[in-house]
Amino acid sequence: MTSRDLTVTALAGGVGAARFLRGLVRVIDPARLCVIINTGDDEEFFGLHVSPDLDTITYTLAGAIDQNKGWGLGQETFRCLEALQRYYAETWFGLGDADLATHLFRTQQLRQGKSLSEVTATIARAWEVQATLLPMSNDPVRTVVHTEAGALPFQAYFVKGQGEGQVQKVEFHGLATASPAPGVCEAIRSADLLILPPSNPIVSIGPILALPGVRQALRETQAPVVAISPLVAGKPIKGPADRLLSGLGIEVSVVGVATLYRDFLDTFVIDSQDANHCARLQQEDLTIITTDTIMTDLEKSIALAQVVVEQGRKKRRTRTEERGLRTE
Amino acid sequence: MTSRDLTVTALAGGVGAARFLRGLVRVIDPARLCVIINTGDDEEFFGLHVSPDLDTITYTLAGAIDQNKGWGLGQETFRCLEALQRYYAETWFGLGDADLATHLFRTQQLRQGKSLSEVTATIARAWEVQATLLPMSNDPVRTVVHTEAGALPFQAYFVKGQGEGQVQKVEFHGLATASPAPGVCEAIRSADLLILPPSNPIVSIGPILALPGVRQALRETQAPVVAISPLVAGKPIKGPADRLLSGLGIEVSVVGVATLYRDFLDTFVIDSQDANHCARLQQEDLTIITTDTIMTDLEKSIALAQVVVEQGRKKRRTRTEERGLRTE
Numbered sequence: 001m002t003s004r005d006l007t008v009t010a011l012a013g014g015v016g017a018a019r020f021l022r023g024l025v026r027v028i029d030p031a032r033l034c035v036i037i038n039t040g041d042d043e044e045f046f047g048l049h050v051s052p053d054l055d056t057i058t059y060t061l062a063g064a065i066d067q068n069k070g071w072g073l074g075q076e077t078f079r080c081l082e083a084l085q086r087y088y089a090e091t092w093f094g095l096g097d098a099d100l101a102t103h104l105f106r107t108q109q110l111r112q113g114k115s116l117s118e119v120t121a122t123i124a125r126a127w128e129v130q131a132t133l134l135p136m137s138n139d140p141v142r143t144v145v146h147t148e149a150g151a152l153p154f155q156a157y158f159v160k161g162q163g164e165g166q167v168q169k170v171e172f173h174g175l176a177t178a179s180p181a182p183g184v185c186e187a188i189r190s191a192d193l194l195i196l197p198p199s200n201p202i203v204s205i206g207p208i209l210a211l212p213g214v215r216q217a218l219r220e221t222q223a224p225v226v227a228i229s230p231l232v233a234g235k236p237i238k239g240p241a242d243r244l245l246s247g248l249g250i251e252v253s254v255v256g257v258a259t260l261y262r263d264f265l266d267t268f269v270i271d272s273q274d275a276n277h278c279a280r281l282q283q284e285d286l287t288i289i290t291t292d293t294i295m296t297d298l299e300k301s302i303a304l305a306q307v308v309v310e311q312g313r314k315k316r317r318t319r320t321e322e323r324g325l326r327t328e
Numbered sequence: 329m330t331s332r333d334l335t336v337t338a339l340a341g342g343v344g345a346a347r348f349l350r351g352l353v354r355v356i357d358p359a360r361l362c363v364i365i366n367t368g369d370d371e372e373f374f375g376l377h378v379s380p381d382l383d384t385i386t387y388t389l390a391g392a393i394d395q396n397k398g399w400g401l402g403q404e405t406f407r408c409l410e411a412l413q414r415y416y417a418e419t420w421f422g423l424g425d426a427d428l429a430t431h432l433f434r435t436q437q438l439r440q441g442k443s444l445s446e447v448t449a450t451i452a453r454a455w456e457v458q459a460t461l462l463p464m465s466n467d468p469v470r471t472v473v474h475t476e477a478g479a480l481p482f483q484a485y486f487v488k489g490q491g492e493g494q495v496q497k498v499e500f501h502g503l504a505t506a507s508p509a510p511g512v513c514e515a516i517r518s519a520d521l522l523i524l525p526p527s528n529p530i531v532s533i534g535p536i537l538a539l540p541g542v543r544q545a546l547r548e549t550q551a552p553v554v555a556i557s558p559l560v561a562g563k564p565i566k567g568p569a570d571r572l573l574s575g576l577g578i579e580v581s582v583v584g585v586a587t588l589y590r591d592f593l594d595t596f597v598i599d600s601q602d603a604n605h606c607a608r609l610q611q612e613d614l615t616i617i618t619t620d621t622i623m624t625d626l627e628k629s630i631a632l633a634q635v636v637v638e639q640g641r642k643k644r645r646t647r648t649e650e651r652g653l654r655t656e
Contacts, residue, residue: 047436079405083429086454097425101411108375126414 001192001316003027003309009034009191013204014041014053015070015238016230018060020197021131023301025061027309030130034187036180038199039116039135040143040172040207043155045093046084048103049110052155053204054120054135055102062127070238073098092160117181134187136208139178143203144171145244154203163240167247172207180211188217193312196227198293200236201260202244218264224315225266226308228293229254232271237294255280262286267311269293269304287311329520329644331355331637337362337519341532342369342381343398343566344558346388348525349459351629353389355637358458362515364508366527367444367463368471368500368535371483373421374412376431377438380483381532382448382463383430390455398566401426420488445509462515464536467506471531472499473572482531491568495575500535508539516545521640524555526621528564529588530572546592552643553594554636556621557582560599565622583608590614595639597621597632615639 006028010021012035025033038053052071059065059073066072076096084091095103102123109119115138124133145157147165157163188194199205209215218225230241234253242252250256254270254277261268265286270277271293281288289311295301334356338349340363353361366381380399387393387401394400404424412419423431430451437447443466452461473485475493485491516522527533537543546553558569562581570580578584582598582605589596593614598605599621609616617639623629 046432047439048432077405077407077425079425080408080428080432083426084432087429087433087451097405097407098411100408100428101415104374104376104408104412105415111375123415 001313003313004029005032006309006312007032007034007190007192008195008309008312009036009187009193010195010197011036011199011205011208012053012057012197013038013199014056016236017053017197017199017204018056018065019070019295019301020195020228020304021057022060022298023295023303023305024195024197024309025131026298026302027305030061033131034134034183034191035131036134036136036184036187036208037120038204038207039137040141040203041154042140042142043093043153045095045103046088047107048095048100049107050093050095050103051106051116051120051135054123054133055099057133058120058124058127058129061124061129061131061133064127072096090160093155094159115181117183132183132187134183135181136184136214137178137211138181140174141178141207141211142173143207144173145169145203146171147247158240163243167240167244170202170206170244170248172210175207175210178211180214184211185213185217188214189221191221191223192316193309194218194221194223194225195308195312196225196261198228198230198237200230200239200241200244201257202241202248206260215264221264222319224312224319225261225264226269226312226315227257227261227265227267228269228304228308229257229271229274231257231274232294233273253277258286266315269308269311287315329641331641332357333360334637334640335360335362335518335520336523336637336640337364337515337521338523338525339364339527339533339536340381340385340525341366341527342384344564345381345525345527345532346384346393346398347623347629348523348556348632349385350388350626351623351631351633352523352525352637353459354626354630355633358389361459362462362511362519363459364462364464364512364515364536365448366532366535367465368469368531369482370468370470371421371481373423373431374416375435376423376428377435378421378423378431379434379444379448379463382451382461383427385461386430386448386452386455386457389452389457389459389461392455400424418488421483422487443509445511460511460515462511463509464512464542465506465539466509468502469506469535469539470501471535472501473497473531474499475575486568491571495572498530498534498572498576500538503535503538506539508542512539513541513545516542517549519549519551520644521551521637522546522549522553523636523640524553524589526556526558526565528558528567528569528572529585530569530576534588543592549592550647552640552647553589553592554597554640554643555585555589555593555595556597556632556636557585557599557602559585559602560622561601581605586614594643597636597639615643
């Protein structure tokens with residue numbers, strides 16, 4: 001099986017995952033990629049349903065993302081947001097004028113009874129994204145971060161509050177009545193390779209794993225599961241992963257991240273800067289790969305994707321051989 | 329009573345009325361002005377509640393209108409509308425980026441259960457408009473124009489269809505269950521002077537007059553009612569008044585317009601170019617004033633407002649004297 005024949009499913013948050021996926025779609029056939037995307041950070045602003053991670057992945061795969069910020073559209077203007085200041089006390093979430101079109105369309109479609117899955121697929125088609133993009137759930141799940149200052153929805157904690165305050169607890173409101181979106185568990189069970197790109201393990205991958213059946217599907221899939229650490233030298237490239245991990249009493253290192261995935265992880269790709277942790281990461285059945293994981297440009301994203309895909313193919317070969325041996 | 333002490337109520341459509349009102353608020357005390365505004369042209373675009381006439385009056389009185397077009401905000405950009413083309417086949421209604429903020433706010437407030445009256449007042453306050461702006465109704469009334477091509481909502485007929493097609497009928501959907509907004513009839517009954525600025529008599533003033541109690545209040549008010557013809561030399565300055573009148577079998581002239589208001593009108597201000605119609609307009613109790621009604625700049629708006637207000641004051645004096653004579 002060549003890389004182009006691999007069916008790949010990835011679990012994704014926003015910017016970090018998007019940076020990896022832009023490389024991945026140049027290594028594998030994008031039409032064979034399914035991305036299951038966190039919606040726990042979704043928020044309503046000015047009556048519009050905003051799905052930051054869905055948009056970041058869509059815009060990135062469409063080549064339309066603002067490269068510097070990593071979110072929003074390139075060459076964006078903010079005239080409407082400025083004008084909203086006349087009516088609203090709070091306009092801290094960066095909604096660009098062109099970006100607003102996506103939120104308007106999504107909101108109208110949802111109000112007309114379409115599911116978030118359906119709208120996400122329509123938006124992806126409108127941007128000519130070849131990969132299948134799935135929201136993790138069509139039910140509202142909202143990540144709430146508790147600090148000593150109180151409970152805040154994720155965007156208010158991270159964007160407005162700039163991630164300040166000692167984290168005490170993270171909750172996913174709505175989880176009790178939420179199901180994975182149609183196709184989510186199937187995409188995990190049927191893939192040749194599962195990838196967890198470098199996304200925040202608590203608030204990006206965490207909500208996806210918390211949905212009923214998702215973790216079980218990852219444990220049971222025959223395909224290798226490869227994760228890329230979102231921490232490099234103990235720090236996230238972007239976002240509050242370090243503060244969230246430490247607040248929850250988890251070691252802020254690749255070792256801490258690995259504990260969150262240990263029940264389904266086959267291969268953990270960590271940055272060369274974290275090679276000192278290799279010994280502590282060694283467990284039976286877990287392969288550790290050290291490489292450069294900082295994706296400052298497209299070439300680095302492609303190089304990292306190649307490492308991950310190659311590892312996936314190798315694991316598949318090994319398993320097929322093992323199965324072959326067992327049946328002999 | 330000086331002009332500054334007059335309490336004035338005006339019935340208004342969009343651009344024509346706004347051009348007059350920008351002058352009127354410089355002649356009378358704007359805090360004593362109440363404007364009852366047509367909402368029959370309201371439309372939903374991209375899930376947003378758009379009230380073109382409310383916005384045109386608000387933006388004009390705030391000094392923020394696009395002076396050349398007569399609608400929308402000055403120095404406007406259209407980035408979001410361009411981006412909406414990715415998702416929608418039709419983007420013919422000119423929603424500017426800053427203007428969108430108003431539609432977003434209005435839509436969110438309405439969805440939260442506020443009435444259109446309440447939202448209109450909040451928006452007017454946000455723009456520091458001193459006059460009281462009232463939507464004609466809090467109930468949805470939608471003007472539908474029937475041509476040989478079929479029935480079209482007003483914006484689709486006029487903006488998208490550019491007013492083409494022989495008009496056969498005009499309907500106000502929703503009228504059967506609509507009431508005037510709170511304060512509408514009271515503002516008519518309590519004013520010292522009623523003004524119908526040069527608005528389309530069929531689709532701007534027509535829906536307001538069709539609401540239960542409005543026409544009766546205009547007939548019964550003690551105050552003089554002064555209308556300014558929207559036709560000059562048999563043509564509207566802007567809009568489809570001529571096509572609507574002729575389609576409905578009404579003479580396309582100041583004479584035709586006067587027939588629509590004859591049961592409550594005291595004074596009809598017509599353009600000097602229409603002076604030839606004076607003889608046919610003469611009726612008992614109707615005063616005809618000829619003057620320059622084309623408001624190409626603010627000074628002309630002020631001059632026309634002065635003529636109207638002066639006439640209102642004169643009529644009031646006459647009536648007071650008559651009442652004085654009767655009680656003697």
